[in-house]
Amino acid sequence: MREAHSMNHDGRRSQKNYRNLLQALSRPGRVVRLDGPDGVLPFAAAVALAECLLDSEVGFCVIGNGSAQTLQTAIAGATGARTERLEAADFVFFSEAGSRGGARLAKRGGPESPEDGATLVYCLESQPAVVRDRFRVRLTGPGIPESSGIVPEISGIPLEEFQELVTINADYPLGVDAFFVRPSGEVMGLPRSTRIQVR
Amino acid sequence: MTPRMPSRASAPPADWRDSLPPAEGRYSYAFLDEGAKREIRRRMLKAVAIPGCQVPFGSREMPIARGWGTGGLQLTLALIGPEDVLKVIDQGADDSVNAVNIKKFVTRVTGVAVTTDTAAATLIQTRHRIPEEPLRPNQLLIFQVPIPEPLRLVEPSERETRRMHAEADYSRMWLYLYEDIVKFNEITVGARYPVLVNRRHLMDPSPIPRWDLPKLDRGEALFLFCAGREKRIYAVPPYTEVQPLAFEDFAFRVEAFAGRRCARCGSVGTYLDEVIDDATGRRTYSCSDTAFCEKALRGNSVKEARPSGEDRA
Amino acid sequence: MGYVAVRGGAAAIENAEKFSEVRRAGGDATLLQPEQIREQLHLAVDRVMGEGSLYAPDLAALAFKQAAGDTFEAAFILRSYRTTLPRLGYSEPVATEGMRVIRRISAAFKDIPGGQILGPTPDYTLRLLDFELQDESVSQTRQRIQQLLRDTERLQPLPERFPKVVEMLRREGLLVQRHASGEDPGLADITRQAMAFPAPRSAQLQTLARGETGGMLALAYSNMRGYGSVHPVIGELRVGFLPVPFKNPRTGSVECIGEVQVTEAEVIARLTAAEGSARFSLGYGLCFGHNETKAIAMAVLDRAMSGGEPAAPSEDQEFVLTHVDGIESMGFCNHYKLPHYVTFQSELDRLRRIQARPGRPKDEQP
Numbered sequence: 001m002r003e004a005h006s007m008n009h010d011g012r013r014s015q016k017n018y019r020n021l022l023q024a025l026s027r028p029g030r031v032v033r034l035d036g037p038d039g040v041l042p043f044a045a046a047v048a049l050a051e052c053l054l055d056s057e058v059g060f061c062v063i064g065n066g067s068a069q070t071l072q073t074a075i076a077g078a079t080g081a082r083t084e085r086l087e088a089a090d091f092v093f094f095s096e097a098g099s100r101g102g103a104r105l106a107k108r109g110g111p112e113s114p115e116d117g118a119t120l121v122y123c124l125e126s127q128p129a130v131v132r133d134r135f136r137v138r139l140t141g142p143g144i145p146e147s148s149g150i151v152p153e154i155s156g157i158p159l160e161e162f163q164e165l166v167t168i169n170a171d172y173p174l175g176v177d178a179f180f181v182r183p184s185g186e187v188m189g190l191p192r193s194t195r196i197q198v199r
Numbered sequence: 200m201t202p203r204m205p206s207r208a209s210a211p212p213a214d215w216r217d218s219l220p221p222a223e224g225r226y227s228y229a230f231l232d233e234g235a236k237r238e239i240r241r242r243m244l245k246a247v248a249i250p251g252c253q254v255p256f257g258s259r260e261m262p263i264a265r266g267w268g269t270g271g272l273q274l275t276l277a278l279i280g281p282e283d284v285l286k287v288i289d290q291g292a293d294d295s296v297n298a299v300n301i302k303k304f305v306t307r308v309t310g311v312a313v314t315t316d317t318a319a320a321t322l323i324q325t326r327h328r329i330p331e332e333p334l335r336p337n338q339l340l341i342f343q344v345p346i347p348e349p350l351r352l353v354e355p356s357e358r359e360t361r362r363m364h365a366e367a368d369y370s371r372m373w374l375y376l377y378e379d380i381v382k383f384n385e386i387t388v389g390a391r392y393p394v395l396v397n398r399r400h401l402m403d404p405s406p407i408p409r410w411d412l413p414k415l416d417r418g419e420a421l422f423l424f425c426a427g428r429e430k431r432i433y434a435v436p437p438y439t440e441v442q443p444l445a446f447e448d449f450a451f452r453v454e455a456f457a458g459r460r461c462a463r464c465g466s467v468g469t470y471l472d473e474v475i476d477d478a479t480g481r482r483t484y485s486c487s488d489t490a491f492c493e494k495a496l497r498g499n500s501v502k503e504a505r506p507s508g509e510d511r512a
Numbered sequence: 513m514g515y516v517a518v519r520g521g522a523a524a525i526e527n528a529e530k531f532s533e534v535r536r537a538g539g540d541a542t543l544l545q546p547e548q549i550r551e552q553l554h555l556a557v558d559r560v561m562g563e564g565s566l567y568a569p570d571l572a573a574l575a576f577k578q579a580a581g582d583t584f585e586a587a588f589i590l591r592s593y594r595t596t597l598p599r600l601g602y603s604e605p606v607a608t609e610g611m612r613v614i615r616r617i618s619a620a621f622k623d624i625p626g627g628q629i630l631g632p633t634p635d636y637t638l639r640l641l642d643f644e645l646q647d648e649s650v651s652q653t654r655q656r657i658q659q660l661l662r663d664t665e666r667l668q669p670l671p672e673r674f675p676k677v678v679e680m681l682r683r684e685g686l687l688v689q690r691h692a693s694g695e696d697p698g699l700a701d702i703t704r705q706a707m708a709f710p711a712p713r714s715a716q717l718q719t720l721a722r723g724e725t726g727g728m729l730a731l732a733y734s735n736m737r738g739y740g741s742v743h744p745v746i747g748e749l750r751v752g753f754l755p756v757p758f759k760n761p762r763t764g765s766v767e768c769i770g771e772v773q774v775t776e777a778e779v780i781a782r783l784t785a786a787e788g789s790a791r792f793s794l795g796y797g798l799c800f801g802h803n804e805t806k807a808i809a810m811a812v813l814d815r816a817m818s819g820g821e822p823a824a825p826s827e828d829q830e831f832v833l834t835h836v837d838g839i840e841s842m843g844f845c846n847h848y849k850l851p852h853y854v855t856f857q858s859e860l861d862r863l864r865r866i867q868a869r870p871g872r873p874k875d876e877q878p
Contacts, residue, residue, distance in 0.1 A: 019278065026421045055233075345847065356709075
C-alpha cells in the first residue's frame, strides 16, 4: 500500500475547521475560529463551514435579504450541494442574524430519526449594533460546565431568535442545531440539547 | 437442447496487472475519501447535538475486519490531521496486538505521531477502557463499539428498539434489572452497563467495565462512539450527565478489588487485570492501563511492587 | 502467563504475517497464477465478486490467491478495496430480457419459447472423483475441447434474446405486481446509508445480491423445509452476460462500456390464503457471476420476505438482511478472538459477589 502523508490544502483546512466545529457544538455558547477560503468575504466563515460539511449528498437553502444570492452561489460553487426547499433542506443558511421566521420551517427530524433535523447557519455582522443583549440570555445543558449556566460569548444575535430556538427545540430530541458565524471566522454552536433562557 | 460454450465478455489483457490501477496515489490521506469523511463528520455533529442518541451512517468497509474496531477507526480517520498525536489502546494496553495493528494502519495512511502517554495524545482510540489519567478538554476519546444498542439485551429487533428510544420507553430494561435482583439479589450486568445520558437517551457505553462509568459523567473531554458493523455513531459531550441505571435501594457498584494494588507499580485504585501464574497457580494483579502503570512506575520508583498485590488462588 | 502474550504485539504481528505467507506459498508446488484462478477456479472467483460486490475478475482472482482460497477473506479484501474507489457515475438500467444467455432453464413448463438451454452445468454429472484430472494431459484436454467447439459450430446459433417465461404468466394476470423500490419512490443505496426497517425492496435486493452464499442458502433452505411458507417453482433461471450501458457525460449518448456475467433466478410461489387473491407472486434473485445456488436462495428469500407478518426467521426482513452479509458476520465471529479480559474481569466480579452473598438457595452452592 502506498502511503499518502500529505493532505492537500483544502482537505487540511476542512479537517482543521471541522475539529473547531466539533468543539463549538460540544461546548455551546463558546467561540471558536474558522479559517475561511479567500475571496468570499463577507461569507468566508459560512463558506468554510459549508466546505467541510456539504457535498452532493445533501441539500441546502439560503434565506435572507439581497446578499442571499451571493451566499448561495458561493456555497454551491464550493460544495456541489444541491439547493433544496427550506422545509426539506439539511442545511439552512441565513444571510443575516435573524431567520425572519424561516427557522420555524426547517425540518426537525422524526421521533425515530431526530438526527434528520436541519443544521442552521446564521451569518452575523462583523460589528453588531446591539452587543449587550446577550447578557439577558442563559445557556445550560450538555457541554456547559457551570450548572448556573453561561452567557453566549458571541453578540449580535437578536433575542427573538433565541426565543424562536426555544420554541423550535421544545420537543427535544426533535429540533434543529445552530451555528452563528461572523465574517472574521468566529463561530458559536448551539445544539438542540442546550437549554436557553431569555430574561 | 442446444449446448453452447460460455465465453467471457472480453479477452483478458495479456498481463492481468495491466488492468490494475497504478499503485501511486491509490489511497488518499487517512484512507477515506473526502466524501466519506464529510458524511461521518456530519453524523458526528448530530450525535454531539443529541447526546446518547444513535445516529445511523453509511459505514465503509475498512481493511481491518468488521468487529475489530472499524467504527472507531472511521471516526479517527475522519478527524485526524497532521498535528494530531494518536494513542490506541485495547483492554487498556498500548501494545496489545489489535491496538498495534490499528496504530500501524493509521500511521501508514497519515504519518501522524503516536504516543502511549495519555496526557500527550490529542486523539485516543480505545477498546473496552477509559484511561485512568483524567482527560483534558481538548482531547477526544473514540470508543470502538461492538453492539451500540443497549436494549439489544431485552429486544432483538432494531425496528422495535428504535421505537422504544423514540418514546423513551425503557421499561423493559428496568424490568430486566429488577428481575436480576429478584433472582440473584444482585444486578448481574458486568461490563457494557446501560447508562442514561442527559436524562433522555439510554446508551450502551461500549464494553468498558463499570469501573470506568463515573469517568463518563460530566467528563471534560468529548467522548465519541462508533459501531462500524452496526453503522451507528453516538456521543457524550463534555459536562453531560451520564447515570448508570440503578434503584434507590440497589445502588450501582463498580468492580471491587478489595484494596488490592498493582503488583507492578503498587498503585491502588486502578482497574486491575487478574493474572494466574502457570507455575505456582498464584493470582497476581496488575494495572489494566499499561501506560498509567509505566508512568506510576517511573514517577514513583520508591514505591516498589508490594506483595500485598498478590493473592493465593 | 497466558494473557500477557497478547501484548508486546508489533513483532508478533509481523511474524504472524510471515507464517501465513509460509502456509500460502511455502510448499513445493508450482505457485498459482491469478490467471489460472480466474480461468479454472472461475466459480470461486464469481462468488468472491458477488460477495465482495465488485465486478473485477482479475482482482477477485488475486484476492482469492492472497486469501489462500478462503472465500470470506477474499470477498473481504475485495470489498475493502472497493471502498477506496471513487464513484464516477451510474450505469443506465438494463432489462435482463436482453441477456446474452449461456444457460437458461424453467422448471415450471416442459417447454418454453426459445427452448431450455442447459449450457454448462454439473447438475447431471455423476459426482465421482475424476482421477484423470490428477495427471491431466494438456494436449488431450485441449483436443477434447476443440472437438466440442467444432461440433457446436454445426448447430444453429442461439437467438439474441429470449422471452421471459414469467411474462407469459404476467400477461395472463396470474402474477401479483411487485415494485423494485417497494413503498419508497427512490432507490436506496446500502453502501451509503445505514438500513432502516422496514427497508425498501431496493435495499433488500442489494443486500441479498452481496450476501454470503452459505448464509443465504441456510436461511432459504429453512424456509423450503418447512420453517416458512414458500413452495417455490423456478420460473426461470438464467446465466449469461448483460451489457453495461453508460451515458457519456460529454455527448449524452448511451454507450455500452462492457459486460457483466450474472445469474438470475425468478421463483414463482402461490400466495397463501392470508395474502389475498389466488395468484402467484414472484421472488427475484440476481448476483454477479455464475452462482445458481445463491441466485435461487436469494429469490426464495425475496419472496419469503414479501408477506405481511413473518411466521419464520426467513420471512422476517430485519432478521434476514442483518445476518446475510459475510464480511460482517465473519468479522464479528472472529472478533471474539480478541482479548476480552477487562470485560471478563467485570463478569468475574459479578459472579463472585453473587456467590459470596448469604442466603443463596442450597442447590446453587458448590
